[in-house]
Amino acid sequence: MLVILIRMGSIILDENDSEPPKTPAKPENKSKKDEKNDEPQLSEEDKLLQSTLHDSVDILCAPDTKTDIAGRAIATISNEVKSSTGSMTSVPKPLKFLKPKYEDLLTFYNKITDEDPNKINAGRLVSALSMTMGEEGSVLSIRLEVQKLEKKKEHEALSTWGHEYVRSLTGSVGVEWGKRIEDAKPTDDLTPLVEEMVEYYLSKSGESAAVDLLVETGGVGSLEKMLEGKKVDNVNRLTLYLIKTSDYIDDPERSEILGTAERLFEKEGLYNDSLRVALKRGAGEERVKELFEKAAEDTTLCKQMACLLGRERYNFDAEDVLSDKFDDDLKETLNNLIGNENKSEFFLNLGRDLDVVEAKTPEDIYKSHLSETAGFKRGGEKVQVDSARGNLASTFVNGLVNAGFCSDKLLTVEDADWLYKNKEHGMLSATASIGSIMMWNVEEGLTTIDKYLYSNEEMVKAGACLGVGILCSGVRNEADPAMALLQEHCEGSNGVMRNASVEGLGIAYAGSGREEVGDILKAVIEDEKAEMTLVGLAGLSLGHVFVKGLEGAEEAGACIVQKLMEASDNDLDNAHAKLLCLGLGLLFLGKGAQADAMIEACKTIEHKIGKFAINTISSCAYAGSGNVLKVQEMLHECAEHIEEGENAAHQAVAAIGVALITMGEEVGSEMALRAFDHLLHYCELPIKRAVPLALALSNVSTADYTIIDQLSRLSHHEDEQISQNAIIGLGIVSAGTNNSRVAGLLRGLSDFYNKEAGHMFCVRVAQGFLHMGKGLIGINPWHSDGLLMNGPAVGGILAVIYSCIDMKATLLDKTHYILFYLTSAMNPRMLVTVDEEMEWKPTTVRVGQKVDTVGAPGKPKTITGFQTHTSPVLLSVKERAELGTEEFLQVSSVLEGTVIVKKNPDWEQPEPEEKKK
Numbered sequence: 001m002l003v004i005l006i007r008m009g010s011i012i013l014d015e016n017d018s019e020p021p022k023t024p025a026k027p028e029n030k031s032k033k034d035e036k037n038d039e040p041q042l043s044e045e046d047k048l049l050q051s052t053l054h055d056s057v058d059i060l061c062a063p064d065t066k067t068d069i070a071g072r073a074i075a076t077i078s079n080e081v082k083s084s085t086g087s088m089t090s091v092p093k094p095l096k097f098l099k100p101k102y103e104d105l106l107t108f109y110n111k112i113t114d115e116d117p118n119k120i121n122a123g124r125l126v127s128a129l130s131m132t133m134g135e136e137g138s139v140l141s142i143r144l145e146v147q148k149l150e151k152k153k154e155h156e157a158l159s160t161w162g163h164e165y166v167r168s169l170t171g172s173v174g175v176e177w178g179k180r181i182e183d184a185k186p187t188d189d190l191t192p193l194v195e196e197m198v199e200y201y202l203s204k205s206g207e208s209a210a211v212d213l214l215v216e217t218g219g220v221g222s223l224e225k226m227l228e229g230k231k232v233d234n235v236n237r238l239t240l241y242l243i244k245t246s247d248y249i250d251d252p253e254r255s256e257i258l259g260t261a262e263r264l265f266e267k268e269g270l271y272n273d274s275l276r277v278a279l280k281r282g283a284g285e286e287r288v289k290e291l292f293e294k295a296a297e298d299t300t301l302c303k304q305m306a307c308l309l310g311r312e313r314y315n316f317d318a319e320d321v322l323s324d325k326f327d328d329d330l331k332e333t334l335n336n337l338i339g340n341e342n343k344s345e346f347f348l349n350l351g352r353d354l355d356v357v358e359a360k361t362p363e364d365i366y367k368s369h370l371s372e373t374a375g376f377k378r379g380g381e382k383v384q385v386d387s388a389r390g391n392l393a394s395t396f397v398n399g400l401v402n403a404g405f406c407s408d409k410l411l412t413v414e415d416a417d418w419l420y421k422n423k424e425h426g427m428l429s430a431t432a433s434i435g436s437i438m439m440w441n442v443e444e445g446l447t448t449i450d451k452y453l454y455s456n457e458e459m460v461k462a463g464a465c466l467g468v469g470i471l472c473s474g475v476r477n478e479a480d481p482a483m484a485l486l487q488e489h490c491e492g493s494n495g496v497m498r499n500a501s502v503e504g505l506g507i508a509y510a511g512s513g514r515e516e517v518g519d520i521l522k523a524v525i526e527d528e529k530a531e532m533t534l535v536g537l538a539g540l541s542l543g544h545v546f547v548k549g550l551e552g553a554e555e556a557g558a559c560i561v562q563k564l565m566e567a568s569d570n571d572l573d574n575a576h577a578k579l580l581c582l583g584l585g586l587l588f589l590g591k592g593a594q595a596d597a598m599i600e601a602c603k604t605i606e607h608k609i610g611k612f613a614i615n616t617i618s619s620c621a622y623a624g625s626g627n628v629l630k631v632q633e634m635l636h637e638c639a640e641h642i643e644e645g646e647n648a649a650h651q652a653v654a655a656i657g658v659a660l661i662t663m664g665e666e667v668g669s670e671m672a673l674r675a676f677d678h679l680l681h682y683c684e685l686p687i688k689r690a691v692p693l694a695l696a697l698s699n700v701s702t703a704d705y706t707i708i709d710q711l712s713r714l715s716h717h718e719d720e721q722i723s724q725n726a727i728i729g730l731g732i733v734s735a736g737t738n739n740s741r742v743a744g745l746l747r748g749l750s751d752f753y754n755k756e757a758g759h760m761f762c763v764r765v766a767q768g769f770l771h772m773g774k775g776l777i778g779i780n781p782w783h784s785d786g787l788l789m790n791g792p793a794v795g796g797i798l799a800v801i802y803s804c805i806d807m808k809a810t811l812l813d814k815t816h817y818i819l820f821y822l823t824s825a826m827n828p829r830m831l832v833t834v835d836e837e838m839e840w841k842p843t844t845v846r847v848g849q850k851v852d853t854v855g856a857p858g859k860p861k862t863i864t865g866f867q868t869h870t871s872p873v874l875l876s877v878k879e880r881a882e883l884g885t886e887e888f889l890q891v892s893s894v895l896e897g898t899v900i901v902k903k904n905p906d907w908e909q910p911e912p913e914e915k916k917k
Contacts, residue, residue: 050097053077057101060108067118074121081128082160095132102133109142120149128161131168139165140172144189158193159200170197170209174216187217194219199226207238208855211245220257224264235268236893237855243277243787244854247626247665251592255281271295273893275305276784279312282548282590288314289321292334296325300836300900304891306337307898311783311827313474313511313792314338315550333838339476342838344440346898347404347776347828349840350872356774359408360401362394365767367747389757391418392426393764396819399433400768403777403826408437412448424459425814428500431463432820435470439823445471446481453485462500465489466817469504473823474511474792482508483517490520498524498534503817506541510792510824513550518542522559525580533815535563536576540799543583544824547791549594553587560584561601564613572607575809578649579818581613582802585620586795595621611650619657620798624782624789626665631672634658638679638687652690652805655679659694660798664782664789669698673706689721693801696729700797701780701829702877703739712745716752724762725804731766732797736829737876738775746770758812765811765819772826779825780877785894796824831881833871833888833901843871843901844884851880 042050056073059065065073077098084092098105109122123146130139150156158166173190180187194217201210214220220242242261246254258281265274271291278287288309295301309316318326318334326334336342351357395410395418402408410418411434422430431452438445449471452464465486472482482504489501502524509517524530524538539560546553560580564572571577584602588595595617602613615637622630637654658675662668676691692714699707711733714726727749734742746767753759772779781793799821803810810818833843848866863880875881881895888901 046093049080049093053080053094053097054101057098057104061104067116071118071121074118074125078121078125081125082162095129098129099133102129105129106134114149120146123149124156124161128165131165137172137176139168140176143169143193147189147192157200158196163204166197166200167209169193170213173197174213177217181218190217191219195222195226198223202227202238205234205237205857207234208241211238211241215245215249215253215257218253220253220260223260224267227264227267235264235270239264239273239277240854243280250627266291266294270893271301272305272308272891275308276787276894279308279314280787285316285321288316292318292322293325299330300891300902302326302330302334303337303836303838304900306334307900308784308892309338310340310343311897312788312790315512315514335476337838340440340474341476342898343475343828344404344406346832347440347830348406350776350828350830350832351405351774353872354776354874356776357405357407359405360771360774361409362397362401362764365397365401365771366750366764388423388426389761390764391421392429392816393761395422395426395430395433396816397764397768397771399436401771401774403436403773404439404441404828405774406438406441406444412437419460425496425816427457427459428463428466428496429817429820431460432466432470432500432817434464435467436820436823438467438471439473439826440471440475442472442475442477442479442481458494458496462494462496463817465497466500466504466507466820469501469506469508470820470823472508473826487520490524495531495534498530499537499815500817502534502538502541503820506537506544507821507823510544510795511547511550511790513546513552515552517545518552518556521545522556525559525563532567532571532574533576535567535571536574536579537815537818539563539580539583540586540795540821541583543586544792544795544821547586547795548589549587549591557584557587557598560587561598561605564602564605564607564609569607572609575806576815577609578612578802578805579799581609581616582795582798584613585616586791586798588617588621589791589794590623590625590789591621592625593621608650612653615650615653615657619653619660623660623794624664626662626668628668630661631658631668631675634661635675638683642684642686648684648686649805651684651687653802655683655687655690656694656697656801659697660794663698663700664786672698685719689719689725690805692722692726692729693804696732697797697801699733700877701733701735701737701778703734703737703742705741707733708739708742708745715745715749720758721807724759724807727759727762727766728800728804731769732779732800735769736772736775736778738771742770743767758808761812762807773828776828776830776874777826778829778877779822779827780829781825782877783827783896785880785896787894790825790827793825793827796822796826828897829875830897831871831873831875831895832898834898836900836902838900841871841888841901843888845869845871845873845881845895846884847873847875847879847881849880850878 056076059073060070080094081092081098084094105122105126109119109126112119112122123142127139127142127146130142158169173193177187177190194213198210198213201207201213211220214223239261242257246257249257258277262274262277262281265271265277271294275288275291278291292302292305295305306318316338318338319331322331322334348357398408398410406412410416411430419427419430434449434452435445438448446468449464449467452460452467455461455464468485469482486501486504489497490505492498502521505517505521521538521542525535525542542556542560546556560583564580567577584598588598599614599617602610602617604610605613615634618630619634634654634657638651640651642648642651655676658672662672676694679687680691692711695707695711708730711726711729715723715730717723717726730742730746746763750760750763753763779793779797781790781797782788783790799818803815803818810816831845833841833845835841846863846866846868848863851860851862851864853860853862863882868884873881875896883890883895883901886904887907889904891900891902
């Protein structure tokens with residue numbers, strides 16, 4: 001045979017052929033250079049490799065090949081494939097050359113018997129080739145056949161065939177596992193493959209691939225067993241991916257994933273991080289105690305853990321619960337930190353450091369001299385608004401702006417007459433605002449408020465009771481003043497005193513789960529003579545106390561539902577009955593499917609408030625989860641057409657529910673913004689009125705420009721309620737940020753609405769929110785780098801938002817003091833560094849925008865566009881901090897709130913530049 005190679009193809013001529021081969025016609029427009037490049041020329045080395053591989057396959061397929069010769073041929077091919085598939089930036093040459101021979105190899109593999117010693121090696125080879133040449137699923141099916149045969153032989157690691165082979169096998173295992181679960185077939189033979197692949201990924205910094213595979217195969221819990229006795233190189237990257245993955249999975253798998261991350265942190269001795277995840281998972285007191293006991297040898301770490309519990313408002317009594325591993329002094333210190341007893345001191349130090357201690361007046365916020373020329377005035381000259389309403393607004397502004405600073409120029413000065421410039425219920429709010437000014441400083445605050453508790457004015461006395469509750473918000477004191485002073489008034493007969501005392505108890509003990517407080521509030525709800533205003537406030541306070549399903553929440557929920565079932569239609573038509581539903585929702589905040597039984601119970605309520613309660617519970621149960629199905633349910637509620645004149649409050653709650661469910665979840669929040677845009681265009685008026693509130697809830701304390709622009713447009717809407725809600729929304733979005741743009745917008749609005757008392761009140765309250773704590777206090781409920789959602793904070797924000805659904809009957813009427821529920825959400829947005837003795841320790845820190853590093857390879861930067869400061873510093877919602885030098889070591893992995901730093905023993909002072917020269 002004579003083989004003639006022609007450039008456009010190979011033609012085989014027999015020596016006896018009479019006719020010469022016809023050369024294919026060349027295209028006229030092709031040059032000789034192009035003709036040469038039509039087919040890549042193989043190098044001598046490639047030709048040799050191709051020949052070797054083809055010859056080996058031919059030997060295998062020959063009918064008379066001996067077993068040992070076939071074994072050597074398989075080994076030759078396998079070695080070439082293994083050496084070329086370590087990484088696949090391009091298709092390896094052995095795979096290219098073997099593609100024409102794949103069917104021959106597959107035939108050979110199927111032909112030989114299981115007893116043939118070459119069966120296993122042939123199966124391994126064919127399985128590897130199947131990832132590019134075989135039918136779908138063949139790579140796994142052949143590997144499983146090999147696995148059965150390997151039981152009698154020595155097992156060969158999957159990784160010997162390269163990373164791409166493991167990846168291909170991973171995809172096939174995921175698909176096959178799903179099919180078997182669906183068909184109720186066993187998966188035992190797949191488990192060894194899963195375990196081996198996970199171990200391989202973890203050893204090659206493929207944590208994300210390992211977790212994804214375990215999630216698909218439902219075996220995340222087995223991760224701990226695999227890592228037992230092994231040092232995890234990238235525990236932070238692994239646990240971060242586990243935690244983020246849990247956001248997209250429902251219970252019980254979600255709890256399993258979080259539990260795995262929690263125990264991995266614990267195994268590495270990172271007890272503070274383990275505690276963070278335990279709180280995210282909703283762990284009880286026993287688990288918290290267990291982590292403290294394990295961390296007992298490191299007292300500094302225990303103090304940092306106590307600071308975290310204090311920020312979360314977790315009710316944990318270190319003196320009663322912790323064992324003798326902790327001495328009495330340490331127990332007392334931990335109790336003080338959990339009870340936030342140093343919060344006021346640190347906040348005042350922060351104010352002094354930033355030089356903002358001097359008290360501000362409402363006029364300093366209004367800046368009327370700028371407002372007069374800031375915008376268009378309707379109706380010509382500026383008209384003085386109703387003085388009582390204006391003074392009430394100034395009272396709230398004064399209390400919010402000077403919150404926590406223990407001094408102001410209207411109420412805490414000697415011979416203050418501002419209190420009596422307010423009328424009736426205005427005096428209640430004015431007195432209560434003293435509690436806001438003295439917030440967190442229990443001892444001094446009680447001294448300041450004490451004289452008002454004995455006033456002859458009923459409203460002043462009621463305001464003092466509420467002030468005591470505000471004063472003790474989130475702070476635990478041995479004297480327990482809120483319980484001592486408010487209990488008797490809750491059980492009295494005076495309506496206003498009871499209203500104020502009930503709200504004060506809810507604010508003071510939010511998130512505590514205190515049984516005795518619950519009993520007092522349940523007695524008020526069950527009181528048949530109590531007005532619905534009082535019952536609504538008691539229900540809301542009860543929700544605050546047992547928020548997130550604390551022990552005792554079941555009984556509290558049963559009490560509220562019973563009241564909703566028994567109350568008359570007139571009572572349920574009252575605007576404050578909605579607060580009762582909100583209290584019920586808060587009991588199931590973040591509890592997911594655990595709320596289903598209560599939703600079923602609410603379906604038996606015949607009054608239209610039953611739908612309102614169902615939507616409230618459903619949205620609260622999935623708050624912050626980003627659950628797409630629940631978002632769809634809420635949008636479906638909004639899509640229903642309600643006849644004019646019918647009550648559509650449940651639809652307003654559904655719109656707010658979309659924001660509540662997607663809150664804190666970036667992708668979900670972005671999608672929700674599009675949905676709100678559609679709601680504004682196409683839905684009924686009650687839903688449109690709720691949209692500004694929903695926008696605000698999605699972006700609490702962020703001062704996001706996109707949201708501000710949208711709310712600014714809505715603040716000029718022709719519908720009165722939409723514009724009022726948009727103004728309040730501006731305040732919530734920018735709360736505590738001192739944002740100059742929002743300040744300018746609100747000054748313009750005060751000029752624009754100068755004739756309308758209701759709008760002016762909303763503008764003033766929004767200005768108070770904007771400058772809250774002189775810009776040092778925020779109300780965003782997410783903390784610990786966005787991992788944890790603070791239940792009482794969400795409750796406080798929702799209390800204000802729900803009261804805005806029917807603002808005329810609540811905030812613009814006699815129950816404007818509902819605004820003080822927001823105290824539960826108020827928290828200094830500071831980063832303070834302290835030493836091991838909890839003494840102030842200024843440290844160099846970098847503050848910049850957050851960078852999402854989930855699944856990122858290597859050691860990526862966690863912040864960008866940073867600036868270097870000396871602590872204490874202020875952190876906005878979208879900012880993150882890290883230590884600027886290696887002089888100190890941080891005890892907490894997250895720099896937020898109070899962080900303990902230790903001197904780094906390995907750090908050396910760098911030489912000055914002059915000495916270096």
